[in-house]
Amino acid sequence: MGKNVQVSLVDIMNLSVTDLLQPNTKVIEIPYSMDITREVNQQLHYIKEIGSILELLNELIGDELAVFLGLGNSTKVFGKSCYEWFSYINHSYYIMSHNVKKENCEYTDTNEALRNVFLPMFLCYDSISYLETLETLDIPLQSIEQLKEQLLKLFAIDIYMYQQDRFGNVIIEKEQDNYQLATIYDFEYAFCNCSIDDPILSIPFTDYQILKESYPTITCYLNKLYQLNPMFILQHIETKYQIRIPSIVKEYYQKQINIGKEKIIPDKSVVKEKSLRF
DSSP states (O other): TTTTOOOOOOHHHOOOOOTOOOOTOEEOOOOOOOSSEEEEETTTEEEEEOSSSHHHHHHHHHHHHHHHHHHHOOOEEEEEEEEEEEEEEEEEEEEEEEEOOOTTTTEEEEEHHHTTTTOOOOOOOOOOOOOOOOOTTSSOOOHHHHHHHHHHEEEHHHHHTTTOOSSOOOEEEEETTTTOOOOOOOOOOOOSSTTTTTOOHHHHHHHHHHHHHOOOOHHHHOOOOOOOHHHHHHHHHHHHTOOOOOOHHHHHHHHHHHHHHHOOOGGGOOOOBBBOOO
16 A cells, blocks of 8 residues: 555454455354354364454454463464344354363453442453452462563553453463463454544553553563564464455554554664564
């Protein structure tokens, strides 16, 4: 695309998931169901219906960034099902995360501990409450500190991606005496609320202004993310999943990430882009 062409969110949302798929893209046919977890080919998957290219790519980008910061990820595959109602047939596409819950592990949903915290529905993000909630859980102090660092890495990814939905979807996994974040991160609502004209880019960016005072390591994690080459991330995803990301979508992501970099890291002389390495 030409340099003077403005790429808008509307342009991206008008594209369908089929615009990504190639003849060799692996898409599993699955029966229609309302269940969010189900067994497919004798493997348990967490199923999320995808309504747009942005939603699907956000999940894949967030997963790769999680790997980069050492959080781990879940294996992703594409699914497709057909829902028939009288003469109406709807083809739905899904992103499916494999093995998000393990049989030998226990899980604690932090939302249970946040039930008494008042969070307006239009503000679905509150990183401070999550960090404070960890202090109330019956977990060894060393494990709490490790979980805090994992949460800060997750929040750094949220700020990088302008992720708006981080309420009720942080799950702690316990395997024997080891505690860590379960690989159910949810990056669906990202890259949708960012403007270079607005000093408050998004809900997580507002949290960043508070977080960096008490938890300076979050700035370190953000600096690492902004050193990545966004185009390399997208090219890596294209190869990994055998899809083709339209150039208009790549340009949109590049634009949004650059907005954040200008706000977070005003001194560009200390930032050199590098390749994403695993």
